[in-house]
Amino acid sequence: MKRYLTLCLGLLLCAAAVGQETPRFHDAFKEDFSEASSEYFDFNYRPSGEDFRYFSSFPSLSEEGTVVMLYRMDPADPAGAGRGPEIISKDYTFYGSYSARIKVPDVRDVQPDAGAVVGYFTYNIDRELGQSEIDIEWLIADPRIIYVGTWTGKRGAHNRIGRIINLATGEIMETIWRSEVRHPDGTITRVPNTAFKGRQNKPSRIEAIEDYDASARFYTYGWDWYPDRMVWWIIHPTSGKKIILWDYKGKKVFPDQPSKTGVPCLKSKYRLNFWHTNNWPVETNPSSVEKPLYPYELEIDWMAYTPFDRYNPYLN
DSSP states (O other): OHHHHHHHHHHHHHHHHHTTOOOOBOOSEEEOOOSSSOSSEEEOOOTTSOOOSEEEEEEOSSSTTOEEEEEEOOTTSOSSTTSSOEEEESSBBOSEEEEEEEEOOOOTTTOTTBOEEEEEEEEEEETTTEEEEEEEEEETTOTTEEEEEEEEESTTEEEEEEEEEETTTTEEEEEEEEEEEEOTTSOEEEEEEEEOOGGGSOSSSOOOOTTOOTTTSOEEEEEEEETTEEEEEEEOTTTOOEEEEEEEEOOOSOTTSSSSSSSOOSOBEEEEEEEEOSSOOOTTOTTOOBOOOSOOEEEEEEEEEEEOGGGOTTTO
């Protein structure tokens, strides 16, 4: 009963913050990119309108009979999230189940130190509730490594909960939270990476996926977003078993923030992008921040979303 009352209170606080706003939300959908345009996503085209980085309804380069959304990175694009190809949901999404089937590019033979990020995520900024971001990411210099986590925090705050995993070996490289808060007087309060233990560090062991390599084949990834919990997962490519990457049951590590646990409490936009990083190397290769030399290609088979409308304070 105590847990139920706490959950209800959290939903009421979110509802109070949204006021009279009535945003549009997506119903359940699965985008298979079988058409040149999308019913559910907008393409983040360049202002000129001429953009040859997107190829929807394109025959897969790696799997016969599959039609994909192909992103082609432009080596001339500047570094930074949002500077490369990206699709963004037309309406908002919120608590629910998200999934996608993705194959990242293999660059190791041609440019082992390439600095590039594939980001599968939700993202939004609100004046009252701040940032809402849930992500699964890969740094293509080492596609055995997967990053999962969230970013939250009102204006001036950047709060992270995250886990890094080598899925080829099953090694959990870290499971942490950290915080940086810039105060109105200009001072900054920082909490460095702090390890989660116990209930927030589940599962404490992960089954290795033999020969896992996000660039070698398509894999299905996803997360389930609840008001008090985040669960990231992958589908085993041969057994079909759902392997839990991180089952985070929120702990109040950010007591002065709208999202006290790091579980976002704000509506968001559903996205997938591909961009150059010049300052974030993969853990296994500290040199992997080079500007991409070639138009590397990312393949997206489909993206799906099923809302948990019973938790959405805008609809209740």
